Amino acid sequence: MLVNTVLSSLPLAEGSTHAHTGEWVAAVLRSRIAEGQLLPGAKLSEQSLSAALGVSRNTLREAFAVLDNELIITRIPNRGVFVSSPGASGVKEIYGVRRIIEPAAVLWGPNLDTDALAAIVVDARAALAAGDIAQMADANQCFHEQLVRATGSERLQELMTRVLAQMRLVFHAMSDAPDFHSHYVELNASLVELLVAGQREEASIALRGYLDRAEAELLAHLGEDN
Numbered sequence: 001m002l003v004n005t006v007l008s009s010l011p012l013a014e015g016s017t018h019a020h021t022g023e024w025v026a027a028v029l030r031s032r033i034a035e036g037q038l039l040p041g042a043k044l045s046e047q048s049l050s051a052a053l054g055v056s057r058n059t060l061r062e063a064f065a066v067l068d069n070e071l072i073i074t075r076i077p078n079r080g081v082f083v084s085s086p087g088a089s090g091v092k093e094i095y096g097v098r099r100i101i102e103p104a105a106v107l108w109g110p111n112l113d114t115d116a117l118a119a120i121v122v123d124a125r126a127a128l129a130a131g132d133i134a135q136m137a138d139a140n141q142c143f144h145e146q147l148v149r150a151t152g153s154e155r156l157q158e159l160m161t162r163v164l165a166q167m168r169l170v171f172h173a174m175s176d177a178p179d180f181h182s183h184y185v186e187l188n189a190s191l192v193e194l195l196v197a198g199q200r201e202e203a204s205i206a207l208r209g210y211l212d213r214a215e216a217e218l219l220a221h222l223g224e225d226n
Contacts, residue, residue: 022062025055029063033072033083034141034165036134040085040172044073070162072169086170088222094166095215099208101156101163102147106195107204109150116146117192124185136181137171143188147207170218180217184210 124139
């Protein structure tokens with residue numbers, strides 16, 4: 001099963017500066033979800049996870065509380081803990097946050113790295129040419145994470161990691177629409193061109209429109225209008 005495979009690849013807590021803490025466990029699980037290694041609806045076994053991570057069940061429950069608050073997991077009484085499957089309301093919340101953070105990062109971020117953004121576009125184009133939808137989605141996630149790094153704010157980057165973990169869950173709803181990610185590759189490339197030219201305001205406006213478009217597509221796929 002997927003969960004067991006993922007568990008076998010989880011890093012041991014020993015040696016980590018944050019070992020044996022609920023926050024560390026939450027960060028590990030959040031990362032696995034953001035990377036698509038734990039899928040929506042997957043049940044998270046307390047026994048298996050506590051053994052794989054070398055933490056107590058109480059520590060694991062602390063992590064679950066954090067992730068539940070972030071809407072990344074769902075706790076169902078008498079059934080267990082599951083990776084969330086966000087619906088239309090979740091999509092609207094996610095894109096509401098993204099429309100505030102990302103255009104501002106593009107417009108004002110002091111650490112904008114256009115070389116890193118351009119390199120991600122190269123990877124995305126290669127994935128598109130190879131028909132690798134998963135790799136294309138990964139590149140798209142990395143692109144937006146890199147945009148937020150421009151802020152130089154660790155807190156905003158941590159928030160974006162949480163948002164991207166939720167986005168990964170949303171993208172699984174688009175698994176039957178493989179072309180969803182493809183047209184955003186060139187939109188990302190266009191953003192890079194604007195940023196290289198120093199046209200930050202234009203790039204920020206374009207990005208907001210891009211996010212509006214993506215949200216509308218996702219909501220339409222889920223059967224709900226904006």
